[in-house]
Amino acid sequence: MKTKLSPYTIASNCTDLTDIRDGINEIQDEMKRLVSEGKNVPSFFYSRLSKLQTKRKKIEQKNQIHMNVTIRFFIDEETLTMAVRHCLHFQIEPSFPNVKKAIRNAVLNNGRSIIDFPESWGDDLMDVNQVEVDKALRLLKPDSMSNFAPSK
Numbered sequence: 001m002k003t004k005l006s007p008y009t010i011a012s013n014c015t016d017l018t019d020i021r022d023g024i025n026e027i028q029d030e031m032k033r034l035v036s037e038g039k040n041v042p043s044f045f046y047s048r049l050s051k052l053q054t055k056r057k058k059i060e061q062k063n064q065i066h067m068n069v070t071i072r073f074f075i076d077e078e079t080l081t082m083a084v085r086h087c088l089h090f091q092i093e094p095s096f097p098n099v100k101k102a103i104r105n106a107v108l109n110n111g112r113s114i115i116d117f118p119e120s121w122g123d124d125l126m127d128v129n130q131v132e133v134d135k136a137l138r139l140l141k142p143d144s145m146s147n148f149a150p151s152k
Contacts, residue, residue, distance in 0.1 A: 006023070008020075009026055009048050020059070024052050083103045084136045085121070085133055086125055087136070088129075089127070
């Protein structure tokens with residue numbers, strides 16, 4: 001039985017990403033079927049697939065916009081504490097740049113809600129020794145933490 005592919009498996013017939021993805025999927029499905037039946041995959045399958053993938057990459061790159069964005073936000077004491085706990089839990093020095101990076105990565109991975117709901121950082125961070133956390137917070141915020149330091 002000769003394999004019949006749709007016109008969308010030919011790159012020049014595809015006008016948008018949907019056509020291209022459909023063509024790629026059709027070729028890949030047909031290749032899987034042929035291999036499972038123990039038949040040889042015709043060589044034109046590979047050339048069509050390659051051309052479709054190249055066309056897909058070109059269209060995707062053309063549609064992408066590169067932009068650097070800086071977003072500033074304020075954090076509360078609890079979020080700072082959780083970021084310090086994160087650093088200590090993963091044995092990262094809780095320096096200002098590292099804590100800032102931990103917060104930035106948490107926002108990138110979890111969205112801004114991580115700032116509004118510090119408990120979203122995870123329960124495993126609560127295993128970190130509170131004395132270590134307090135010590136790191138005092139080093140990060142020497143002025144504002146002086147109110148919390150025990151009097152002698």
